[in-house]
Amino acid sequence: MPRTRPPYPQKFRDQIIELARNGRSLSDLAEEFEPTQTTIRNWIKQADRDEGKSADGLSTDRREELRELRKKLRQLKQERDILAKATAWFARETGDVPPKSSDS
Secondary structure: OOOOOOOOOHHHHHHHHHHHHOOOOHHHHHHHOOOOHHHHHHHHHHHHHHOOOOOOOOOHHHHHHHHHHHHHHHHHHHHHHHHHHHHHHHHHHHOOOOOOOOOO
């Protein structure tokens, strides 16, 4: 399993982004600080999206909203599956088959 590290604090990211925007090269920043050039480049792109300078992806707020909606959808699907299984189990146990819904 690859080694992972905790995410960098937002304040640290903001400082690196500011240094890069003020002319420091990504290779210098990557050498002096720990993040790779690719990581720093991704931070800059995301900051541009968040600030409205770029429209080539989702802003952090939208990304978070999408993550929450996907999580909620997963939970609702699980609940639906549990209810369907419970309904089938109760129908078998009682010998009662519920009528089909009229909207089919």
